[in-house]
Amino acid sequence: MNALEIYTAWYLLKMPTRKIMDNADKTFEEFSEDMGILLKEPVYTFMRTQEKLLKETSSTIITIFDRNYPEFLKNSSNPPIVLFCLGNCHLLTSKLFTIVGTREATSYGKSITKRFAMELSEYFTIVSGMAFGIDREAHEATLEAGGKTIAVLASGVDMPTPKSNESTYRKILKKDGAIISPYPLSSRPKKHQFVERNYILAAISVGTLVTEAPEKSGALITARIAADEGRDVFSVPGDITRYTSKGTNKLIKDGAIPATSPNDIIEYYSLNAMKPLSDEKVNDPVLQAVLNGCETVEEIAQALNLPISKVLSKITELELMGLVENSGDQIKPLL
Numbered sequence: 001m002n003a004l005e006i007y008t009a010w011y012l013l014k015m016p017t018r019k020i021m022d023n024a025d026k027t028f029e030e031f032s033e034d035m036g037i038l039l040k041e042p043v044y045t046f047m048r049t050q051e052k053l054l055k056e057t058s059s060t061i062i063t064i065f066d067r068n069y070p071e072f073l074k075n076s077s078n079p080p081i082v083l084f085c086l087g088n089c090h091l092l093t094s095k096l097f098t099i100v101g102t103r104e105a106t107s108y109g110k111s112i113t114k115r116f117a118m119e120l121s122e123y124f125t126i127v128s129g130m131a132f133g134i135d136r137e138a139h140e141a142t143l144e145a146g147g148k149t150i151a152v153l154a155s156g157v158d159m160p161t162p163k164s165n166e167s168t169y170r171k172i173l174k175k176d177g178a179i180i181s182p183y184p185l186s187s188r189p190k191k192h193q194f195v196e197r198n199y200i201l202a203a204i205s206v207g208t209l210v211t212e213a214p215e216k217s218g219a220l221i222t223a224r225i226a227a228d229e230g231r232d233v234f235s236v237p238g239d240i241t242r243y244t245s246k247g248t249n250k251l252i253k254d255g256a257i258p259a260t261s262p263n264d265i266i267e268y269y270s271l272n273a274m275k276p277l278s279d280e281k282v283n284d285p286v287l288q289a290v291l292n293g294c295e296t297v298e299e300i301a302q303a304l305n306l307p308i309s310k311v312l313s314k315i316t317e318l319e320l321m322g323l324v325e326n327s328g329d330q331i332k333p334l335l
Contacts, residue, residue, distance in 0.1 A: 001028050003061040004054075007082040008047050011184065013037060017064075017081045024065065046184075053185035057158045060085045068092050076203035076229050080182035086157040087178035091148055096205040097124035097265075098226070100219040101134025101212045102244055109134055109212030109244060112236055114141040116211060119262035121147025123271045127205055128152070129197060130161065134211055134219070136168050143175050152204070153181040154189040154197040161189050198222040206269075207232035209259060213247035220247050223256065232268070234259040272322030286314040287323060287333070295330045 001009065001020075005028035009015045015035060023031045032039050054061065062068050062083045070092045073079050085092070099117055101109060113134050117126055121142040128138040130151040142149040151172055155161040157179045160169035172179060182200065183193060198218055202208055202225035210233075213219040223233050235256040238245025252258050259265055266272060285304055294300045301311045315331060318324040325332045 001026065001031060003063050003066075003082065004047055004050055006063050007050075007061060008043060010081045011182075012043060012046055017079070020081055021064070050185055053158065057086060057185060059157055059185060060089050062089060062092070070096065070204045072096065072206060072231070073200065073204040076199075078199065079203070080200065083180050083182055084157045084185060085178055085180050087173045088148070088176045089178055091125050091150055091178045092180070094125045094148070095123065096127050096150070098127040098201050098205040098208040098222070099134070099138040099211065100128055100201060100208065100222050101138075101210055102214060102217045102219060102247070103132040103134075104214070104244060105133030105137065105212055106242075106244055108238075110137045113137040113211045114144075116209060116236075116259070116262050116265075117141035118145035118147075120209075120265060121145050121149070123266065123269075124206075125150055127201060129154075129201055130165055130168060130172075131218075132162065132165070134213075136165055138211075139168050139172060139177075143171055143177070148175075149177045151177070151179050152197055152200050153179060154183070154193040155181065156183050156185040156187040157181045158185050159188060194218065195221065199225050202226035202231060203229045205231065207234060207265070209234040209236070209265065210248050210251055210256070211236045212238065212244050213251075214244050215246045215250060217247050220251065223251055227255070232257065234265055234268075236260070284314070284318070286311060287318055290318075290324055290331055290333045295332075297331070300331075 001024055006020060009020050062085050064074055064079060064081050068089050097120055114137055117138045118141050125148045126138055126142040127150045128135040139149045149172055153161050160166040198221050202222045208223055208226040208231060210219045210223050226233050233256040235248045235251040237252055237258055238248050286300055289300045289303050294303055297308055297311050301308050315326055319326055323334055325334055
């Protein structure tokens with residue numbers, strides 16, 4: 001069976017994933033006959049329509065057998081056998097991290113999300129659901145930082161959802177991001193599909209961060225799914241009197257990892273040493289002084305004619321970036 005036939009068997013004919021996987025080498029007609037299904041014209045009409053839309057939208061179907069299928073999602077308990085993808089589908093094999101939260105985001109929630117997304121996008125492709133509020137902020141901040149992002153929709157990948165976020169949708173595609181969905185092209189979202197979308201958000205990534213959410217937010221459903229799937233769950237603690245922080249605080253009480261800065265997550269995954277260095281950071285005068293043999297704050301300050309306080313601040317920054325080690329008596333480069 002080809003990718004579209006596999007999808008039709010799974011989505012339209014409701015065949016079990018395992019049955020399809022075990023019979024993928026058969027023709028669509030052979031498989032249907034073995035399963036006792038009489039193929040009627042509406043089935044072929046569905047396939048012809050989807051095939052036409054695939055060409056018109058330049059979308060791709062990625063099956064669970066393909067190399068581009070996300071590894072974490074493939075190894076989850078209930079992976080969709082097919083994903084539609086629009087844009088840079090190669091991102092699906094990169095290191096993915098999910099950021100979600102409430103649609104009713106406050107200025108605080110948006111600010112925190114922007115900070116986390118911008119910094120984490122240096123290490124991960126940021127995944128979110130392109131909903132109002134926190135999701136949109138995660139996508140927009142990632143793009144602003146020059147990072148890559150993937151939006152998971154509860155509609156077809158050619159149907160920006162919600163419509164008012166179409167500008168974000170266009171930016172994602174323009175800046176080499178990707179839009180994915182398990183639903184047919186040109187299909188509109190249905191209520192139950194948002195929960196299924198949340199499953200993909202949770203299962204596709206190594207970890208999920210909830211930055212702001214009330215107790216009944218869909219973001220908490222995503223977090224619970226992530227925990228059930230054995231993924232890491234992070235939550236930003238908030239004001240205990242604030243409605244939109246009750247969910248994130250509850251997650252921490254239930255075992256989520258508190259994240260008060262992006263560095264908490266960066267350190268959790270030991271990513272400091274993996275961060276690619278820009279020319280600006282490599283050529284930092286304090287780092288260059290250490291590389292040239294200066295071993296103390298005093299020696300660096302004297303060599304660069306800088307105040308001790310400024311050198312100390314820069315050394316701390318370089319330590320957090322994993323570029324130097326400061327034992328107190330000696331500063332050593334780690335490059």
